[in-house]
Amino acid sequence: MGKSETSTQRKRRLEKNKLKRQQKLANESDEEKRQRLSKRRKQDKNKILTQRQLKLDKAKERMQRLRASETKKEHDARIAKNRQHTYEVRATESVEQREIRLRSLREYDSRIRANETPYQREDRLSALREHSAQVRACETPDQREDRLSALREHSAQVRACETPDQREDRLSALREHSAQVRACETPDQREDRLSALREHSAQVRACETPDQREDRLSALPPVRACETPDQREDRLSALREHSAARACETPDQREDRLSALREYSAQVRACETPDQREDRLSALREHSAQVRACETPYQREVRLTALREHSSQVRTSEKAQIETFNKTINIFCDRVCEICTKRCYPNQVTNCNVNVSASSYLPAELTNKGTILLCHRCKNHLTSKKKTCGPAKAYWNNLDPGEVPDIIKQLTQPEQRLLSRIIPFVKIVKYDGLFGQYGFRGQAVLFAQDIFEVTETLPNILPRSTDGIGMVVITEHLENLNVSREYNISRSRVYEALRWLINNNPLYHDVIIDNSAQILQEDLLRVTQHNCDENAQNNQELLEPVSDMAETTNANNAYTMITDSMRILRASWNQDNKQVFNANYTGRQCFAMVLANITRAAILMPHLWTNNILNTNMLEGDALYAKIKQLSVDNPLVPSIDATGYLEIRHFRVIKESFMMFGRFFKIEFDEETDLVGCLRDSVNRSQDFGLTLKEALATMFTSHKAGVLIASSKSLGVMYYNNYSTTTL
Known part of the structure; x- marks a missing residue:
């Protein structure tokens, strides 16, 4: 153990060291002084940093202990307080201070990220993703729009200032990142990504204006014009592989794909202008012409065979639909319920076994049958355990007024109103067509009245005069009405019906017959000419180019005028008449009859035809059908006629060079191939590109x-x- 020094010794030692240090400092050079001070500062700095780090570590430990023990409420309050403080500090900082703060943050982030391991980086990115997902899940639509707008502005500013090299580096990094992500994604993730892209593209394109769409399409680079032969071959190979994948799809997947294509095509075609549609159709025609010009005879035969099969399928389907329709409309309402006597269709009635004990209210003539035919309403009533009495509309309740006598049934509407004691005022409109129905138009206003007062004021002198029945038929042309049947008035019929009503109807027992009633049909019908001068002028304009034809038509009354510019000539029978034509193929000779009419028109203009000429044309067409059918058997020039029996244009090859009709020989030229295909509904052609x-x-x-x-x-x-x-001509 060393010898302990006294205070005096210690004092002397310190003074001695101080003197030595002073002498050393006095004798040191400037360079030595600088090194000494630099070393001193470094030591002081390290000491301060060590002390600061120790202080920070202690503060972190203390904060961790506090945060580990704090409640959720205290945690939220602390976070809110920190955000408020940060917001206040950043709101008052200048532009230079903000730039310094952001630069410091970037440097700090760069140092941290440069030293972090891959696991630390993945943890950091995962935490950022979770935080972003939580924040975005809670944000409102306005906040989301503000965030995206800020991102777009920032991206636009950054991209506006970047150099071409920086842009290329950014795009390359994006491509690499996308390639890495797509290489690792599952089929479900890929499908979700593509679906999201499709939805986003559809939303963007749905909102874009025509100018924006044109700019977008114009900005698309002409990739195919710049691609090399190898690139083109790679692109076509990829398309072929993608098309080959369709061979593995199920019928449902194929139908879904085709449905989506149809919907997309319908949407695109619904928005196209007439010029765009014409350009598209012209391009299709040119493409079809080029393809057909380059096809081999075998390819042509395959294409025509497919068309024939499709036509045959369409005709078979149409024939089946027509037969189903005819079968459906030939079901009549001829079944009668045996309780309520209601007429029903076959699917509205059922046979029901009678339970005598449960249906004691049934008459004996029904219970003796055992099984009766009932409508659904009566069957439900009969099988119900709660019903103890017969149906309200059962025939034994005497609710059937009976048959209307012929003397009343044959009355027309005006005649019925002449005999009615109460006349309703209703505006009735007859719809277009031969069998057009009647409908009501206008308002109906109801007024409360005393029924006894109304009964006492009923007219007791009948029939009424035609000027007081409150019925007026208004038409522009008297020929539009079937006056001889619907609106005529017979005086004898009116009085006969009135006498029957007085003798058989209690409601007419007090009626007095007025034998001097004025019954004139002129009071009923009113003809109004609407824009006669304008119609006459339009009709004259329509007839001016065919004045010669009009004169001939006036002289020849075989044609029936439909409108001012249309007329029709009818034959004495149709092609389905089995008494006139060959019963083996009636209804299928229309193609041959058309050729007969066209041939007749070559020697006699159609406006000069008569009913007998049209009959002769149909007979010649029937004979021509039989000849073509005979010549087509085992003929290598044409295929055999299919099971439907309908001719096609190619079957005319057997008579192309020569055929005899109307006592003359004819030769025809025709085009077997045509692109003139479409639907009779223009909306289908425009929307679905039919x-x-x-x-x-x-x-x-x-x-x-x-x-x-x-x-x-x-x-x-x-x-x-x-x-x-x-x-x-038909």
């Missing part, structure tokens, strides 16, 4: 042909063009 409209198809056909055959719903119609007008 094909051309009827007007467009006719205009295209008449540019190179004088006549053609229009096929629709297993029916063929001939269309001709002459005297600058087209006519259609």
Whole structure:
């Protein structure tokens, strides 16, 4: 153990060391002084940093202990207080202070991230993702929009200032990151990503204006124009592989894919302008023409075979639908419920066994049958255990007023109103068509009245005069009404019916017959001419180009006028008449009959035809069908006629060079292939791109042909063009 020094010795030692240090400092050079001070400062700094780190470590431990023991309420209050403090500090800081703070944060983040391990980096990114997900889940739509707007502005500012090299580096990094992410994603994740992209693209494109859409399409680079042959081959190979994947899809997947394509095509075509639609159809026609010009005979035969099979399937399907429709409409309401005597359809009645003990209210004539035919309402009533009496509408309740006598049934509407004691005032409208129904129009206003007062004021002198029945039939042309049946008035019929009512109807027992009532049909019908001058002028304009035809038509009354510009000539029978035509193929000769009509038009203009000429045309067409059917058997030029029996344009090859009709020999030229396909509903052609409209198809056909055959719903119609007008013959 060392010897302990006294205070005096210690004092002397310290003074001695002080003197030595002073002498050393006095004798040191400037360089030595600088090194000494630098070393001293470094030691002081290390000491301060060590002390600060120790202080921070102690503060962190203390804060961790406090935060580990704090409640959720205290935690939320602390976080809120920190946010408020941070917000206040940042609100008052200057631009330079903010830049310094952000620079310090970036440097600190860079130092931390440079030293972190891959696991630490993954933990940090996971925590950031969770935090972002929590924040975004709680944000309102406005907050989300503000956040995205700020991100867009920041990205726009950064990208506006970046150099081409920086942009290329950024895009390369994005591509690498996307490639890494997509390489690791599962099929479900890939499908979710693509679905989200499709939805986003659909939303963006749905909101874009026509100018924005045009700018977007114009900005797309012409990739195919710049690609090399190898790149093109790679692209086509990828497309072929993708198409080959369709061979593995199920029928439901295929139907879903085709449905999505149809919906997309319908949406695109619904928004296209007439010029865009015309350009698209022109491109399709050119493409079809190029493909057909390059196809081999085998490919052409395969294509035509597929078209024939499709046509055959369509016709078979249409025939089945027509048969189903005819079968459906031929079901009549001829079944009668044996309790309420209601007429029902076969699917509205059932046979029911009678339970005598449970249905004691049934008459003996029904209980003796054992099984009766009932409507659903009566069956439910009969099988119910709660019902102890018969149905309210049972025939034994005497609710059936009986048959209306013929003397009342034959009365027309005006005659009924002449005999009605109460006349309702209603505006009745007859809808268009031969069998157009009647409907009501206008308002109905009800007033409360004493029923006894009304009964006492009923007219007791009948029939009424025609000027007092409150019925007026208004029409623009008297020919529009079937006056001889619906609106005529017979004086004898009115008085006979009135006498029957007085003798048989208690409500007419006090009626006095007025034998001097004025009954004139002129009081009932009122003809109003609407824009007669304008209609006459329009009609004259329609008839001016065919004045010669009009004169001939006036002289020949075989045609029936439908409108001012349309008329029709009807034959004495139709092609389904088995007494006139061959019963083996009635209803299938329409194609041959069309050719007969077109051939007749070549020697006699259709406006000169009569009923007998049209009958002869149909007979010649029937004979021509039989000849074509006979020549097509085992003929290598044409395929055999299918089971439906309908002809196709290719079957005319057997008579193309020569055929005899109307005592003359004819030769025909026709085009077997045509792109003139479409639907009779223009909306389908425009929305689903089914094909051309009827007007467009006719205009295209008449540019190179004088006549053609229009096929629709297993029916063929001939269309001709002459005297600058087209006519259609069946």
